Amino acid sequence: MTSYDTNEALARARGTLDRVRLQSFEGLPSAGRPRQGRSLAKRLAAIGGANVAILLAAAITGIAVMPLGIFGALAVMMVMVAVTLAIAFAPGQRPVTREKLAKSELKALPMQTTRWLDAQRPALPAPAVQVTDRIGLRLDTLGKQLASVGDETSAAADIRRLVGEQLPEFIRDYQRVPAELRGAERNGKTPDRQLVEGLELIEREIGQLSEELARGDLDSLETRGRFLEMKYKDGDPA
Structure with missing residues (x-):
């Protein structure tokens, strides 16, 4: 499907959404709370890892240096509590806005878009959430590929248009x-x-x-392979 076909299909869908919206003069629905599942899981994992590291350090100290005793055990517990509270109440990442997406560096755009999509999940129907999960997987793969893509290439322009503009605008219209x-x-x-x-x-x-x-990378790999085969044919440098 060409870029023109994509724009036309999205325009038709967005037009339908606009026509439905104009049937009502009521206020906009309130935005749902951003999903906190991933953030909570990361914090719990960090707390668990930090406490395990503290316990291991305390055990090694008690065995190799000197017994900790009651006061040492209390000190270890206090450190664990302090670390737990510090991680639990540390400020989270600032939310990603559509304006920030438009200004993101190309290499950071897939990750930023994934974060933005996560925040939209509460306001989307379940079938759409499933599709956004698949989009997130696509963006993960795309993000790894962008390390070698120049900002001035046509591919970069297509990615910015689709991921940084059309996707958030389409969800906003809904x-x-x-x-x-x-x-x-x-x-x-x-x-x-x-x-x-x-x-x-x-x-x-x-x-x-x-x-x-990926096709461009494979073509480059094939070309380099042929070059090396010609240069080092039969195992001897030319």
């Missing part, structure tokens, strides 16, 4: 539709269905961009 109208059918489709189909289209486009980048 979120502007009043919640009570998102399941109402119009022209054969509901806004919920339009959202899922648009996200699936974006997922496929990200996958194609990733394949194109």
Whole structure:
């Protein structure tokens, strides 16, 4: 699918969302709380790792240097409590905004977009959340490939347009539709269905961009392999 086809398909979907939104004059639905699951899991893992390290250090000290005794054990417990509280109440990462996505460096764009998508999950229907999870996997792969992509290349422009502009704008248009109208059918489709189909289209486009980048790497590898084969044919340098 060409970039023009993608833009046209997304424009049709966004147009449907806009028409549904205009049926109601009620205020916008309140935004859901950003998902905290991943952040909580990371904090718990950090707390567990830090406490294990403290206990190991205390055990090694008690065996190799001198017994800790009651006061030493109390000191270890106090350190563990202090570390636990410090990690638990440490300020989290600042939320990613659409404006920040537009200004992100190309190499950081996939990771920033994944964080932004995570924050949108509470406001999306379950089928759309499943698609955003797949998009996150695509973005993880794409992020690893961007280390060798120049900012001025056509591939970089396509990635910025799709990941940094079209994806967040499309989800924003859906979120502007009043919640009570998102399941109402119009022209054969509901806004919920339009959202899922648009996200699936974006997922496929990200996958194609990733394949194109991989194809370039494979071509480069094949060319280098042929060069080395010609230069060191039969095991002897030319």
